[in-house]
Amino acid sequence: MSLKILEYFNYLEHKSPMHYIDPRGKTLFIIAITCLTIYLDQIIPMCIILVALLPLIYFGNFMKRWLKSLLFLIPVILLVVILNALFLKIDYPTTIAIVLGLRLIILSGFFGLIFQTVSPDDISQTLIKFKFPYSFAWAISTAYRFIPTLAKETNIIIDAQKSRGLQIDRGNLFKRVRNMIPLLIPIFATALRRSWQLAEAIESRGWNATKNRTYLYSLKLKWWDIIVILLSLTLFALFLYLAIADVSLPFWMVYKIPERFELKRLFLIAWEWIKNLFSK
Amino acid sequence: MVETAIKIDNVSFKYRNADSFALKRVTFEVAEGEFILLAGFSGSGKSTLLKCLNGLIPHFHAGRFGGTVEIFGESTLESDTPQLAKQVGFVFQNPENQISNLTVEREIAFPLENFGVPKNEIISRVDELVALLNMEEIRYRSPYSISGGEQQLTAIAAALALDPKILVLDEVTAHLSPRSAVHILTLLNELNKKHKKTIIIAEHRLDRCLNFADKLAFLEKGQLKVFGDLQAVFQSKEFPTNMLPKIPSLFLKLDKKIGLLGDKTSTIPLTVDELVATLNNR
Structure with missing residues (x-):
């Protein structure tokens, strides 16, 4: 709830x-x-x-x-x-x-x-208007973009570990917390790998190629x-x-x-x- | 006179913390407008070689780099990946991990924005690409809500946004359903024939690319074993038989049993039609 x-x-x-x-x-x-x-x-x-x-x-x-x-x-x-x-x-x-x-x-x-x-996009556009660096604004909208992807992957990891016999919702509080470790390690590992791949991708798309970036959409009053x-x-x-x-x-x-x-x-x-x- | 698009000369690379070289003295040249197929088992250095083409190696991945890679005469050592993005479009294996924007349209516009292209030009370029790749339906959708094939299509559109002459694709069909894979490959063929893009693609399932690939490069443990047109490669002793596509493999087996080929100069059929024709002419 x-x-x-x-x-x-x-x-x-x-x-x-x-x-x-x-x-x-x-x-x-x-x-x-x-x-x-x-x-x-x-x-x-x-x-x-x-x-x-x-x-x-x-x-x-x-x-x-x-x-x-x-x-x-x-x-x-x-x-x-x-x-x-x-x-x-x-x-x-x-x-x-x-x-x-x-x-x-x-x-x-x-x-x-x-x-x-x-929208999170509005938030990043507002930050750009207030002269925040673009990479900061980009990070915010990208973080939002990857929430459903991460959620999906976390579910896959939970299912995979459960099918290997991991009991997530059994035992006392201390044991439950300890049971989270086999979940956290693969989640962090995949998130790290994803961030590397994403960095490669944006480099290949010309990240920071020029100082004067333009925008397809920007806020207008x-x-x-x-x-x-x-x-x-x-x-x-x-x-x-x-x-x-x-x-x-x-x-x-x-x-x-x-x-x-x-x-x-x-x-x-x-x-x-x-x-x-x-x-x- | 066809220009040399890519010139790879004696390239070796060892990742930092790695024990052995991922690439060992690889040398080959690609002419403009060619469709090159890059084959090799997992861990043979296909991805590493492709990453050399747009400067991710040595600029992004640290390690020991030797040799030179020239893209239309421009060395990748002198210009880094964002600068090379105008010459080389790169599409990665995992469609999900290369789209960073909130809508498909924004993703296509992203490279143009990075290069400071004026807004009205961005719009017309995006319109062009959406029409070219038939993406009207997904234009305003979020990348999460579309299928893997459509995500990969988005990535290709983004790679094409700056109108690069070379398109490099790293196992782009690996995460896709067979149907979307065929769609993507057909599209690549069209880009190659109609729009004169030079295409280099790493691909596990060679069958699908046989009727439009010009040349094949086979890598094994970081070494370029064979490079040449399909006929030469399939007849070469260096090319492993378990990697042969279905039709050539079947033909060669039949040849071994009942001697279809006769003398070595005749060609190996690549498609069913060619196989039927060869059998009829016998």
Whole structure:
């Protein structure tokens, strides 16, 4: 299960409108929105951000996968909300606990959306734009390119060693770790051999033949990217204003769960009721 | 007058940490436009010899190198592998381990990008190669999602991107299904005949290349035992009988039993049609 949740944060090749936004714009946007989400501590602003997130997720073709990933997150979120509501030593602990839960939901949505729509290629192109050396950017996209190949080969090695009688999932923890050695050695050996062959191949394709490399595709800012960047900067400015000027939010944004609905009180009432039930 | 494409003169090579020489005093010449078949058992030095042609030896692999390799008069000692990429396209055995880009198209463009070719020229060159090799369907696919044969096709396209006159292929069909292997070899024949590429290919299954190869070189333990046109090589005593392709092998066995060949000057049939014709003329 722990690995399956990572699936929801993988890059997805199905093109959606979100895929066409420049990765630099998206990076700025996520920085701004993360700062804002972490700074705000009221339920209503959180709900506003959540509502604003929904159309983005819809246009990013991410709704179904996001909801599925939330299924995994629900136990964690419930735990966070309940524990905080019961044990926080501040005024209105239930409000803060709900804000924490909402924060988790929002951040999972935004980060999932970004991971899903920024390809590793976008990342390497962004690095090139920021004047990183090409070999560094190339290494990133190539590492991504070889993940499925390595996974396939690892499976072959596991099968091969199993058919020779290696028991991977038997015995205590110490024994299991020791059983990994016959897997790791061939995995490293083939990875090393592969890197040599790859180096030979790129040399033969004219690696670093000239200093002025050209690119078939490179990032270009379109008008909508400018809008995204301006929007992100506005959000970031808003965050800075709120944080530095320390202004209080308008009254309609401040809503606190009333005393009589505090989770702690409800629990105590339920506890008393159960006690009475048995004392009779 | 046909130009000399490759001139290998007295080349010896010993890998660092190796006990013996991988190549021992190999000398031969290849004219432009020839299709050369390189045969030999595993470990006979085929790959080593091919790597000498584009400068991977001695620039990439360290060791003791002797002799000279000249590509159109240019010594591989003076220009390194990336510079030679314009003259020599190299395709490796394992299709998976030579593709480093995320799409087929990007892989074909990769050498052009390395040489700083302007973007619009890259696009037209990629279009050209995709049309030449019939790769429209896989153009935007990821190299992981296509078959081994298509991966090898991608590698060939990338090797051809800089329009080299020489194409060197190191057992390119070894990892492929028989059908894709035949497809690749047919394509190579076309490149050789139509586009006048000089091709050197190391190949285990000689049968498939008999009807279009011009010459055959046989390596054994790093030494060039025989080099010449197919007839001369198959009739030579140096060429091991267990390496003979099916039809010549069958013919020679029949010849031994019932004396088909008569005098030594007549030719050995290479294909079924030639065998039938020889038998009919007898």
